Amino acid sequence: MVASSRESNGAVEELNITVAVRCRGRNEREIKAKSSVVVSVPDVTGSNEVSINTTGDVGIAAQINSKTYTVDEVFGPSANQSLIFHKIAEPLFADFIKGYNCTVLVYGMTSTGKTYTMTGDEKLYDGELSESAGIIPRVLFKLFESLENEDYVVKCSFVELYNEELKDLLSDSQDFSSSARKLRIFDSSTLNGGTTSMSNNSSRKSSRNNSPRSSSELSTATFMRKRWKNNMPTSNGSAGSSVSNGNSNKSQSLQGSQDQNAGIYIQNLQDFHITTAKEGIKLLQKGLKHRQVATTKMNDFSSRSHTIFTITLYKEYHGELFRVSKMNLVDLAGSENISRSGAQHQRAKEAGSINQSLLTLGRVINSLADKSLHVPFRESKLTRLLQDSLGGNTKTALIATISPAKINSEETCSTLQYAAKAKNIKNKPQLGSVIMKDILVKSITAELAKIKADLLSTKTREGIYMSQDNYKELTNDLDSYRTEVQEYKRAIETLTSQNTLLLKDKKASNEVNDLQRIKLQNMKDSISELHARIDRQNRREQNLVNMASTLRTTLNTMQTILSEREKKEKDLKENINRLIASDFAQVREMIDKNFQEIQNNIKLESAGIQPNIDSIKEEIRMLLETAQEHTDEVYKDCVEKVSGELPALYEAASERITEVEAMVGKCYRDLSENLSDASEEYNNFKQYLNDHFFKNNHEELLASHVDRTYHHIQASGEDLFQKFKEMMDNYLENNKHLMLNSLRTATCDVIEKEMQLFEPQKDKWESSFKYINNCDALNIALQKDIKSPLSDFRSTLQTSRNMIEQAMTKVKKRMSDHESPRSALSKNQTFNQEFSGLLNKENQLQEGLKKSLQFTDAYGSALDQLQASISSAVGDDDHATDKSRPENIDGVLRRIDEQNVLYPDRSPLKSTSFRVNKSERSSPNKSSPIKANSHSPCKPQLSLARSGYKRSYTDLDGTLDDSSTKVTRHH
Ligand SMILES: Nc1ncnc2c1ncn2[C@@H]1O[C@H](COP(=O)(O)OP(=O)(O)OP(=O)(O)O)[C@@H](O)[C@H]1O
The missing domain is CATH 1.20.5 (Single alpha-helices involved in coiled-coils or other helix-helix interfaces)
Structure with a gap:
């Protein structure tokens, strides 16, 4: 007998709440206030987006900065009541007729058109509705139109929630002080005798179990209990109304399994049976008259309460069964804030409670949208009444009404946020329960009989206005209420003591909180101080980073210097190579050339001697006699001169050799000193690099x-x-x-990197040290090498001298023997031999000098190398400015040059070699060092030639009988 409210296939389909936005045009107040339009909506409909620009921007900026909210349907100022009904209410109405429970809610700030949308113009004009009629009148008319040929029963109730108090707007007596008439909310599952699984609130259950009923209500409840026990559906009677889905009529089995089926039941709320739309309109008008309306700053007829107009339809379903469905049409109070509505005193209190209810409604919407486990339905009566419409078994539509004006933009935003959020709420609509026709008829008949009995009692007995049965029921109810009141009192006492304890706890908690707050503040201060310190630390770190970057820059500069030095070293190497390749060869060539020239001169001289010899022969023949004397004289002079000058000459040569030796020795010492200084510097530098470079x-x-x-x-x-x-x-x-x-x-990385970069430089440095060592070795070798030729040269000179002295002694001895010049000359074989020996010695001397020159040149090259190495070691750039450094090779050579200035006839040994390196190499026409040396007094044979004497060797075979060598004055 009991029909299920599930879908035919047994599955309950989830359905989102339908959300629409209705934006009216600017009202007189807004126009007067010159408040611009900030909401952008279509003029009539056709969009599901509404955007609002709260920034005050215009043009593209306004488009960019505006907030956009998406809903199901947006209606603009030109959307009329008929369109709203057609688009939003009519689909729900169709479902309502089918047997679904439906709810339409209007939500928005005051004066945005909530009441206009929900009720509008409810008056009838020639029995017809006007164009401005809202959803409720249109539903009533549509309902009776639709049910024309149907078997049905329609009932209406109209309840108001004002200051968290429920009020039956259709009650004749508006005095609700009597507890008997007071409306109270119950879960309809109470009717189940406490057997449902409404486990989430035991107090609710107890209140349900203990709740008394009005006589009619109780009788209905008792009757219903009986029906449930027999698995029979029933009506909820005439004097009690379920706001939501009437699922109180559901079978026991269903109730036991589905908590959400438990509807909300308002005790004492009257349901009025209507048979025409007009009767419904009359009830609506009656209720509106009783509604709390007041003039506020924003609306002359501001509704100060939430109202729910409920139409209950019992429609023939199958044979004797009737389907029960309900349509709740909810007009919520304005969601504006208190100060803006200008509410004071009573109005402020209203607004406070309204806001409280709406605040809870907001939280409920949020919880449902976020699918929270706990939904705070029980925190306000409004949300309790709407429990099944939000997330329950009802089909629901929400119309958010907004104002387009800028002055209301804040509230408009808030309303749109609510609307957008509510769009996410999902309901599980289910068909309403069914009731048997006879029960429905019986219920209505009972209701009628009760009314008739009351009427009869009123007519027959003075002062008694109800039947005995009703009176008894009422007395029972009273007793029950008394008991309930006592229970409540006890509960209140318990709660009060609990409250006292809680207050104590609260006080203690407050104290702890205060302490915690102070601690928190201290911590905050400390944290901010720490932040400041961390900032300072960061700055220091930044400084360190800067220092590191400065170091890096310095390092780069050093690298640049090193690379420059490398370049210079390369250049020097190239110069040396060039010198070796070209200049040195050139010099050698020049030397060869000079020697060639000398040899040629000698040859030429030898060639020019032959005619002279002939003439001499002739002259000798002719003037032999006369020249005999002169020859003697000349010979004497010659001997004297030779014997007089030669020792001095040899002495001078020896002296100069000693000087050269001393100079070389000094130079060697200086060089050694400089080299050891350089070596020490190198070692120091290397030590520094190893020990301190980037490790300081x-x-x-x-x-x-x-x-x-x-x-x-x-x-x-x-x-x-x-x-x-x-x-x-x-x-x-x-x-x-x-x-x-x-x-x-970081430091290790920097050092490592530096060392990596320095490694090639270090190798170069070390190789330069090898150069220095080479120089040193060369120098020592030179010293060694030069020593032996010099001593050879000295000994040769000494031998020559001895030999000359011996020869002179012999000449003198022979002169003293007074031999004839002819015989003497012819016999003077020894003299000739000695002369040729002298010539040989001269050649040897020349060879020695040549060697000496070669050595000198090698020495010069070595010095060049040495200088290059030292320059590269100490750096050329610094050389010019660094006065603190030890005297370099240039200085030493300069000093040698200075010494040579003091002795201008000395061979400019070092300076020559350097001049060759630096300037003369490039100008081969200038006199070469070899040439300079050729004029040096170190070459005695040339000095002799210059002094007017010429040597000549000739083979005196035949022409001179026994002559061998002749010496003559060359004119
Ligand atoms: N869309 C609309 N078209 C024409 N008039 C409208 C429209 N919306 C509202 N109005 C008018 O604006 C005035 C205020 O409307 P209404 O009383 O319905 O606002 P409300 O939101 O219910 O305000 P409150 O919350 O204070 O009750 C009414 O005179 C109403 O006729």
Whole structure:
């Protein structure tokens, strides 16, 4: 007999709440206030987006900065009542007729048209509705139109929620002080005798179980209990009304399994049976008259309450069964804030409670949209009444009414947020329960009989206005109420004591909170101080980073200098190579050339001797006699001169050799000193690079910085309580390690990188040290090499001298023997031999000098090399300015030059070699060092030639009988 309210296939389909936005045009107040339109909506409909620009921007900026909300349907100022009904209410109405429970809600700030949308113009004009009629009148008319040929029963109720109090707007007596007439909310599951599984609130259950009923209501309830026991559906009677779905009529089995089927039941709310739309309109008008309306700053007829107009339809379903469905038409109070509505005193209290209800409604919407486990339906009566319409078994539509004016933009935004959020709520609409026709008829008949009995009692007995049965029921109810009141009192006492305890707890909690707040404040202060310190630390770190970058720049500069030096070294190497390749060859060529020239001159001289010899022969023949004397004289002179000048000459040569030797020795010493200085400098530099380069206590410095910071932070952190301190200690320690590690790693990386970059330079440096060593070795070799030729030369000279002296002694002896010049000359074989020996010696001397020159040249090259190495070692750039450095090779050579100036006839040994290197190499026409040496007094044979004497060797075979060598004055 009991029909299920499930869908035919058994599955309950989830359905989102339909959300529409209705934006009216600007009203007189808004126009007067010159408040611009900030809401953008279609003029009539056709969009599901509404945007609002709260920034006051215009044009594209307004489009960009505006907020857009998406709903199901948006209606503009030109959308009329008929369109709203057609688009929003009519689909629900169709479902209502089918047997679904439906709810239409209007929500928005005051004066936006909630009442206009829900009720509008409810008056009838010639029995017809006007164009401005709202949803309720249109539903009533549509309902009776639709049910024309149907078997049905329609009932209406109209309840108001004002200041969290329920009021039956259709009751004749508007005095609700009597507890008997007071409306109270119950879950219809109460009728189940407490067997449902409404486990979420036991107090609710107890109140349900203990709740008394009005006579009619109780009789209906009792009757219904009986029906349930027999698995029979029933009506909910005439004097009690279920706001939502009437699922109180559901079978026991269904109720036991589905808590959400438990509808909300308003005790004492009257349901009025209507048979025409007009009767319904009359009830509506009656209720509207009783509604709390007041003039506010924003609306002359502001509805100060929430109202629910409920139409209950019992429609023939199958044979004797009737389907019960309900349509709840809810007009909520304005959602504006109190100050804006200008509410004071009573109005402010209203607004407070209205806001409280709407606030809870907002939370319920949010919870449902977010699918929270707990939905605070029970926090306000409004949400309790709407429990089944929001997330329950009802089909629901919400119309958010908004104002387009800028002055209301804040509330408009809030309303749109609600609307957008509510769009996410899902309901599970189910068909309403069914009731048997006879029960429905019986219920209506009983209701009629009760009314008739009351009427009869009123007519027959003075002062008694009800039947005995009703009176008895009422008395029973009274007793029940008394008991309930006593229970409530006890509950109140318990609650009061609990409340006292809670208040104490609250006080203690407040104190703890205060302490915590103070601690929190201290912590906040400490944290901000720590932040400041961390900032300072960051700045220091930044400084360190800057220092590191400065170091890096310096390093780059050093690298540049090193690369420049490398370049210079390369240039010098190239110069040396060039010197070796070209200049040296050129010099050698020049030397060869000069020697060739000398040899040629000698040859030429030899060639020019032959005619002279002939003439001499002739002359000798002719003037032999006369020349005999002269020859003697000349010979004598010659001997004297030779014997007089030669020793001095040899002496001078020997002296100069000694000087050269001394100079070379000094130069060697100076060089050795400089080389050892350079070597020491090199070692020092290498040591510095190894020991100090980028290792100059940076870590210590950084560690000291970090330590100092650590101490600062530690000092400041002491006043923090222990836990925080421990945490901070760990944190600081970790930070310190981290910082040290990172700095150490960074420094190591920098050093490593530097060392990597320096490695090639270091190799070069070390190779330059090899050059220095080479120079040193060359120098020593030179010293060694030059020693032996010089001593050879000296001994040769000494031998020559001895030989000359011996020869002179012999000549003198022979002169003293007074031999004839002819015989003497012819016999003077020894003299000739000695002369040729002298010539040989001269050649040897020449060879020695040649060697000496070669050595000197090699020495010069070595010096060049040495200078190049030293220049590269100490750096040419610094050389000019660095006066603190030890005297370099140039200085030494300059000093040697200066000495040569003092002795201008000396061979400019070093300076020559350097001049060759620096200037004369490039100008081969200038006199070469070899040429200079050729004029040196170190070459005695040339000095002799210059002094007017010429040597000649000739083979005196035949022409001179026994002559061998002749010496003559060359004119
Ligand atoms: N769309 C509309 N078209 C024409 N007039 C409208 C429209 N909306 C509202 N009005 C008019 O604006 C005035 C205020 O409307 P209404 O009383 O319905 O607002 P309300 O939102 O119910 O306000 P309150 O919350 O204070 O009750 C009424 O005179 C009504 O006729």
